[in-house]
Amino acid sequence: MPRIRCHYTDCIFLDEGYCSAAAVEIDPDTGCATYSPVDxxxxxxxxxxxxxxxxxxxxxxxxxxxxxxxxxxxxx
Incomplete structure (x- = not known):
């Protein structure tokens, strides 16, 4: 399974610098559509x-x- 390096520091899917989401959607204009900030x-x-x-x-x-x-x- 490929690992996606994430540059967001406050995403709920961030795990030691890598995305842990089951599925990731990337929009070329707006960036990661899977991103959800930590509250x-x-x-x-x-x-x-x-x-x-x-x-x-x-x-x-x-x-x-x-x-x-x-x-x-x-x-x-």
Whole structure:
């Protein structure tokens, strides 16, 4: 049986990154017609955790860019 990798993070059929639905319908214009969002705070909490991780990465990138800028100024 083929496995379908799913990029939705809040679908009720999501099982370790793969779709567990018995049948999947894909619409080329709108995407997965089988998608059903999970109701409840668990999905929202997971989304908030991902947003926090992204913010941390952005802060780290900004810090690294500042270091590069300092190095370039020292060279001249």
């Amino acid at each position: 409840g705070p668990a999905a929202e909490a997971e989304w908030e955790e991902e947003e926090e991780e992204l913010e941390e990465w952005e802060e780290e990138e900004t810090d690294e860019e500042d270091l590069w800028a300092d190095d370039e100024e020292d060279e001249f």
